[in-house]
Amino acid sequence: MSFQVSKVNDVTLIEVEGQLIVGNRQELKQGVLDKLEGGDLKFVVDFANTGYIDSSGLGVLVSLSKKIREQGGELRLSSLNEDLRTLFELTKLDTLFRIADDKDQALEGF
Amino acid sequence: MDGDLVLEIPTDVHSIAGAVDYVMSRCMACQVHAKKLNLNFRVGLTEALSNAMMYGNGHDPSKNVVVELAMSEGRLEATVRDQGAGFDPTSIPDPTLPENRSRPCGRGVFLMRELLDEVSYNDQGNEVTLVLRLESGGAFEGGAPA
Numbered sequence: 001m002s003f004q005v006s007k008v009n010d011v012t013l014i015e016v017e018g019q020l021i022v023g024n025r026q027e028l029k030q031g032v033l034d035k036l037e038g039g040d041l042k043f044v045v046d047f048a049n050t051g052y053i054d055s056s057g058l059g060v061l062v063s064l065s066k067k068i069r070e071q072g073g074e075l076r077l078s079s080l081n082e083d084l085r086t087l088f089e090l091t092k093l094d095t096l097f098r099i100a101d102d103k104d105q106a107l108e109g110f
Numbered sequence: 111m112d113g114d115l116v117l118e119i120p121t122d123v124h125s126i127a128g129a130v131d132y133v134m135s136r137c138m139a140c141q142v143h144a145k146k147l148n149l150n151f152r153v154g155l156t157e158a159l160s161n162a163m164m165y166g167n168g169h170d171p172s173k174n175v176v177v178e179l180a181m182s183e184g185r186l187e188a189t190v191r192d193q194g195a196g197f198d199p200t201s202i203p204d205p206t207l208p209e210n211r212s213r214p215c216g217r218g219v220f221l222m223r224e225l226l227d228e229v230s231y232n233d234q235g236n237e238v239t240l241v242l243r244l245e246s247g248g249a250f251e252g253g254a255p256a
Contacts, residue, residue, distance in 0.1 A: 022160045023124040054156050055217035063214040083149045090224050091217050092206040 003028055005035070011042040011110050013103060017049040020057035029060045032075075033067070041073030042110050046103040048079035058093060065097065074098070078106035115179040119159070121167040126159045133179055137186060146242070150225040151186065154240045157218035158190040166192030166236055186242045196235030 001018035012035050020028060032043060045061065047053070053061075065075040078100040080088060088094040100106035115136055119129050130152060137147055159175060167173035173193040180187045205216045222229050228241035 019127060021127055021156065022164070023126060052152065052156075054153070054160065055215075055221055056160060058217055059214035062212060066212060086149065087153070087221070090206075090221065092211055096211055 001027070003031065005031065008044075008107050011044055011107055012040045013044050013046060013107070015046045015049065015103070019052045019054075020047075020050060020060070021052065021054040022056035025056050025060040028057075029064060032064050036068060036071060036073070041068065041071060043068060043073065043075045044078055044100075044103060044106040044110070045075065046078045046106070047081070047084060048103070050079075050081075050084065053084055053087060055091075058087065058091060062093065062096065074110075076100060076106045076110065078103045114181050115177075117177040117179075119175045119177065121163045121169060121171050121173050121175060123160065123163055123169070126156060126163070129159060129177070130156050133177065133188070136179065137181065147186075151188075151240075151242050154222045154226045154229075154242075155188055155190070157222050158188070158238050158240060161218050161238075162190050162192035162194075162236075165197065166194030168194065184244050186244060187239060189237060189239045191232075191237040194236050196232075198235055199231050199238075 001016065001020055001024040003017065004015045006013045014028070014032065016028065035043070061075070061077070068075045076098045079102050080099060085094075088097070088099065115133070117129060117133070119125055133155060134147065134152060137151065159177070162175040163169065167175065176191045178189040199219055202216055202219045203210050205211065205213065205220050210216065222238070222240060226240045227243045228239070230239050231237065
């Protein structure tokens with residue numbers, strides 16, 4: 001798994017490539033926390049190039065969302081493929097996140 | 111169970127993806143709907159290995175996890191066994207309840223139950239058996255009761 005971080009206006013866009021799983025979740029978590037500590041508050045994590053997220057990866061997103069909200073910010077998700085959407089719906093995490101069809105939609109009006 | 115494939119994997123969460131990919135490559139020969147294999151079985155096996163290494167073996171690299179895979183007409187069965195003391199799978203709270211949705215953990219056992227046709231544990235609670243029925247069609251049709 002690798003991820004690219006960019007800034008679109010005042011939104012931090014994180015594009016994840018590969019699998020977000022137990023073996024690499026901490027890298028993403030630390031990357032987002034570093035940005036949060038640096039003052040960033042608006043985050044979009046885009047999964048257009050992500051094949052799979054396991055329960056540990058889901059847990060990291062939940063944990064990050066909570067920390068960001070505590071700072072007055074928001075974490076949005078985008079570009080979930082059909083399998084990923086199934087996982088979010090099964091676990092009812094689709095009720096916890098704002099999930100956009102693609103990154104442009106997620107950035108819109110943020 | 112006499113498995114068609116037996117793997118003994120040292121406890122290292124970084125090895126899970128490779129181990130799952132290898133097992134999946136061996137499963138492609140069976141007649142499971144590809145999508146059901148890639149979502150339901152991959153998720154179930156990944157979660158079983160994660161639980162075995164993290165909670166069962168407590169991240170102890172001197173302990174191993176054994177995976178036994180049996181493929182037959184009509185079913186695909188994987189047994190994952192760790193060297194831990196075992197746990198009570200009924201003690202895991204439902205992660206979909208509103209009060210539990212914000213918890214960072216506790217979704218692995220739930221996902222296994224939702225995505226596999228059968229999920230069972232040995233009495234000690236350190237061995238889980240996952241069954242995917244091959245005759246059923248598409249991905250996520252609902253698995254064993256949560």
